[in-house]
Amino acid sequence: MPDFSIGVDLGGTNLRIAAVSLQGQLLEKVTFGSKVSPRDRVIDEMCAAIQMLSDRYRGTGTLLGTGIGVPGIIDLHTGTMRKSANLPGWENYPVQAAIERRVGARIVLENDAKMAALGEQWLGAARGIANAAMVTLGTGIGGAIVLDGKIWHGMNGMAGEFGHVTLEPDGPICGCGNHGCAEKYASASAIIRMAREAIASGEAPALAQVADSDPEFGAQSIYHLALQGDEPAQQIFRTFGRYLGILLAGMVNVLNLDMFVIGGGVASAWDVFAPRMFAELRQRSIVYAATALEDRLRRDATGGDGAAQTDGRREPQTIITRALLGRDAGLYGAARLASGSSNS
Numbered sequence: 522m523p524d525f526s527i528g529v530d531l532g533g534t535n536l537r538i539a540a541v542s543l544q545g546q547l548l549e550k551v552t553f554g555s556k557v558s559p560r561d562r563v564i565d566e567m568c569a570a571i572q573m574l575s576d577r578y579r580g581t582g583t584l585l586g587t588g589i590g591v592p593g594i595i596d597l598h599t600g601t602m603r604k605s606a607n608l609p610g611w612e613n614y615p616v617q618a619a620i621e622r623r624v625g626a627r628i629v630l631e632n633d634a635k636m637a638a639l640g641e642q643w644l645g646a647a648r649g650i651a652n653a654a655m656v657t658l659g660t661g662i663g664g665a666i667v668l669d670g671k672i673w674h675g676m677n678g679m680a681g682e683f684g685h686v687t688l689e690p691d692g693p694i695c696g697c698g699n700h701g702c703a704e705k706y707a708s709a710s711a712i713i714r715m716a717r718e719a720i721a722s723g724e725a726p727a728l729a730q731v732a733d734s735d736p737e738f739g740a741q742s743i744y745h746l747a748l749q750g751d752e753p754a755q756q757i758f759r760t761f762g763r764y765l766g767i768l769l770a771g772m773v774n775v776l777n778l779d780m781f782v783i784g785g786g787v788a789s790a791w792d793v794f795a796p797r798m799f800a801e802l803r804q805r806s807i808v809y810a811a812t813a814l815e816d817r818l819r820r821d822a823t824g825g826d827g828a829a830q831t832d833g834r835r836e837p838q839t840i841i842t843r844a845l846l847g848r849d850a851g852l853y854g855a856a857r858l859a860s861g862s863s864n865s
């Protein structure tokens with residue numbers, strides 16, 4: 522049995538805990554619901570599962586550590602959850618100390634989107650890419666910047682809040698207090714808001730019908746309507762792609778990283794929002810237009826100035842791509858961080 526670490530992904534809906542080998546093999550995963558559970562019960566279940574997995578796999582391998590990804594802004598110095606939109610009752614809770622006391626060992630705490638970025642860099646889309654950013658499209662927007670294989674935390678751990686970049690100065694008010702934040706346009710909750718507005722206009726009969734009949738009405742059902750060719754549903758995803766493209770264009774211009782990974786549940790609607798997203802990127806980012814592979818190929822084909830092979834070296838490209846690990850990205854990232862192999 523190999524050396525291993527334990528990764529925990531505490532989400533607004535589910536709590537998932539896994540033992541992962543140092544080589545990246547998933548040894549075992551357990552899942553609990555976290556949505557309606559009170560905080561202390563979630564902590565109890567988490568600690569019991571950590572104990573169970575560490576006892577089970579410690580026999581033949583060394584437990585290298587435990588990493589926990591949490592949905593919210595955390596104070597890295599005190600291990601306290603400062604703000605969490607998806608976990609009411611956790612604000613200002615000293616989550617790290619509470620867990621360490623119960624499991625009797627040090628843990629590493631990190632924001633969940635940052636854990637997902639580490640996971641994608643270890644085993645997913647950004648494997649082998651030292652400098653990358655990740656945008657996680659879920660209920661809101663999470664983000665992370667990885668430089669030289671390490672999370673860029675900024676001054677106090679708050680770097681990477683792409684979801685709260687202003688895209689419309691007078692747009693809808695955001696939970697953060699600002700107006701027109703990116704996550705008001707390019708998240709699952711934004712998709713639902715736009716669908717409700719389309720229904721209220723009276724010009725989206727298919728959306729109205731699904732909203733009435735589907736108790737689980739959400740971004741997924743709107744995506745299915747778009748796939749079936751419903752114009753109002755497709756328009757919602759074009760709007761989504763437009764704003765995501767505007768956000769990414771700014772990120773590419775500012776950061777000029779090798780790769781931007783798009784993850785989170787809504788990334789599965791890639792087919793219906795990506796064309797518009799790429800169109801915005803090409804139009805709005807001078808850095809993207811100069812470094813996108815497709816544009817360079819086009820220039821070469823027309824005998825333009827963009828010889829892709831100048832002196833035998835591959836010219837750098839900006840790659841914007843989907844995440845590969847799905848819901849497990851955060852688990853892998855947490856295990857990786859805990860193993861000490863990523864010292865971010």
Ligand SMILES: [Zn+2]
Nearest residue numbers: 685695697702
């Ligand atoms: Zn905001």
